[in-house]
Amino acid sequence: MDCNCCISPRRRRMLATMGALAAGLASGVPASATAAPTATTAATNRATVAPKGMGKSIDIHAHYYPESFCDLLGSEGAKFGGKFTCDATSFIFQTPAGGLGPLPLKFINVDERLADMNASGVDVQALSLSVPMAYWADSAFNAKLARTWNAAASAIHVRHPERFVVLATLPMLNPHDAIDELERASELPGVRGVYMGTNINNRDLDDPLFEPVFARIEQLDLPVFLHPQQTVGGARLGDFYLSNLLGNPFDTAIAGSHLILGGVMDRHPRLNVTLPHAGGALPILMGRIDAGWTVRPETRRLAQKPSSYLRRFNYDTVSHSGRVLDFLIQNIGVDRLVLGSDYCFDMGYAQPVAFVDGLGLPPEQKSLVIGGNAARLLKI
DSSP: OHHHHOOOOOHHHHHHOOOOOOOOOOOOOOOOOOOOOOHHHHHHHHSSSSTOOOOOEEEEEEEOHHHHHHHHHHHHHGGGOOOOEOOOOOOEEEETTEEEEEOOOTSHHHHHHHHHHTTTTTOOEEEEEOTTTTTTTTHHHHHHHHHHHHHHHHHHHHHHHTEEEEEEEOOSSSSSHHHHHHHTTTTTEEEEEEEEESSSSBBTTTTTGHHHHHHHHHHTTOOOOEOOOSOOTTGGGGTTTTHTTTTTHHHHHHHHHHHHHHHHHHHHHHHHHSSSSSGTTTHHHHHHHHHHHHOOOOHHHSOOOOEEEEEEEEEESSTSSSHHEEEHHHHTGGGGOOOOBTTTTSOOOSOOHHHHHHTTHHHHHHHIIIIIHHHHHHHH
């Protein structure tokens, strides 16, 4: 069933008015191994947007599915294997590169999204596309998907310039198309960075195909934010939701390793990359990667040991573990940690600010994590 055919007239009018379709599931604040936010702390953050004496709180990991993007996926995308269906309470989409659903329509209404942001102490969301990104079908449709998403996300910024910025998606299957869209999207209102998969249709990010794209991103001084998709593991991760629980952090580690060992970070010294889910498995495995660098010729393209590149990356707070964030702060630096929620999926934080509150950081460090570091990255 097509979405507009299966939703009540009232909801259909709301869709037309809001012009946006965002997906996700929200859960409670995840427990931390060492520091879980208390109910009192969460209640305090629900009552205020910006904590007193602090700058803006900025969530750099917040997903968005515009109605126009979903409609395009389900109509013109059908000949490539795309499908989008919805009813009065949920929607599903599927592509050859992955799909999601059923997901609730809770966040269709931008006012509801804003209410959630207010309730969780988030001043600004950086809107981004998630699975399946725009890396499927032919190059022409790939480019159309990216243009459609970027235009819709920019329109939300125009309506609420103080609450939303945009991380543009690029049609990465074709580097010429990607650069064309990068040039166009970088001029759209609200675009402050680029969102990219940890792999591009199973091509790793140090593939020579993507070299000119990274070169132009660096020239434009736009930060890059990564997100897992088409993760490793195959059927072995099919049970217990391991494709997400393990596949996502492993894929982030693989992407970061290719950016380091494949020389991308060396060739582009001003490239600024943020790794999701607190860097996944990369930081905790860096000692092993360093050991390989000392004995394996395959890794010796680098002049410096791999761990020296850890401060070239930023890391969001979606770790579900206070100890992991403590490890990042102690070993990489608090100036590399940025607030994330994974809005609005069930594996994210409903109360991202409260989670950081529970870490017990000194006020100056807390201010950096909640918004100061992201404000620098996104030029807010």
